[in-house]
Amino acid sequence: MPIIKKKQAIEFDRPTGPQSAVFADITPIYKEINLNGVEAEQMIVTFQLAATYTDSEGKIRRMMQSEFVRPSLHKKAKLKSWLDGIVGRQLTDAEIPEDFDTEKLIGKNVTLMLIRDENGYSKLQSIAGSMPGLPHLKVENYQRPGWIDEHITNKTKEFKLHKTQQAPADTSIAQNAVVTGSPLDALFGPQTNVATEQAKLATPAPQPPTPAPVTPPTPPPQPAPVVTKEQPKWDLDDVLNKI
Numbered sequence: 001m002p003i004i005k006k007k008q009a010i011e012f013d014r015p016t017g018p019q020s021a022v023f024a025d026i027t028p029i030y031k032e033i034n035l036n037g038v039e040a041e042q043m044i045v046t047f048q049l050a051a052t053y054t055d056s057e058g059k060i061r062r063m064m065q066s067e068f069v070r071p072s073l074h075k076k077a078k079l080k081s082w083l084d085g086i087v088g089r090q091l092t093d094a095e096i097p098e099d100f101d102t103e104k105l106i107g108k109n110v111t112l113m114l115i116r117d118e119n120g121y122s123k124l125q126s127i128a129g130s131m132p133g134l135p136h137l138k139v140e141n142y143q144r145p146g147w148i149d150e151h152i153t154n155k156t157k158e159f160k161l162h163k164t165q166q167a168p169a170d171t172s173i174a175q176n177a178v179v180t181g182s183p184l185d186a187l188f189g190p191q192t193n194v195a196t197e198q199a200k201l202a203t204p205a206p207q208p209p210t211p212a213p214v215t216p217p218t219p220p221p222q223p224a225p226v227v228t229k230e231q232p233k234w235d236l237d238d239v240l241n242k243i
Contacts, residue, residue, distance in 0.1 A: 014063075014122040015051050019112045020130065021065065022137040023105040024048040025144055032155040033162050042069050042155070043102070045146050047112060062140060065112060066148065067117050067124050073100060085127040086110055109137050183191055 006078070026044040035038045048062040073080045073096050084090045109130035117123040130136075 012102075012132065014114075014116070014120070015115050016116050016122065018131065019111045019114055020050040020066075020134050020137060021047040021110055022139055023108050023110070024064070024139045026106065026143045026147060027144075027152060028104050030152050030156055031159045033159055039159070039162075041072055042068060044146070044151070045069055045105075046142075046148070047110070048113070048137070048142060049133075050137055063123060064145070065114065065122060066145070071102070082127045086129050088129055106138060 014187045023045070025044075029041050029043050030040050031042055044066055046064055046066045049065060051063045052060050053063055055061050068079075069078045069082075071079065073083070075093075079102075080091070080096075083096075111128045111131050112124055113126045113222045115125045133144070
């Protein structure tokens, strides 16, 4: 079997500090078993940076930064902190919609604060709104990295295997039945005595006593309604549309 030598990828200086970027891709939500052995939902968000590098074929490409994030807008969730950074302040519970569509983030320009981890790779520390005065970025020639689909496939298989192992064993009725009285009880349950049942039907059931009438209390007088000035509605979608 011939062995084909793979082209070695050209290393490039991974950027750190504030970097202009655009939301390029958000994967569908998938389920996994996290490091604590707990079922969790996850998705992968990929940004396309303004910074470029030269690949192994000599082509200039935009750098990308991918991050794992839970689909949660809890006050301590990573996605919630991203929205706070984009808007420029901490959002309240009332300002966050119940069914926020993450696809609306695709194409939005942001500023990534990147740091270098212990392995020398860029790591996302925080997100802020786009820096003023810089050209608007668009998603260009984006193709989802192969490792992302492979990762989701493997995690989905692990999750299904875990659920299969946790499912209770299927046992037959005969194995769990307690044999009492008749051998038919093991298959069909205890047999009914017809005479006993007819005697039960012939005996009238006792009737409950008629409750005494209750006079409802007189409701207290209601205060006059207070007229308040309607506050302008704050819409997160409108804010994101302006980015």
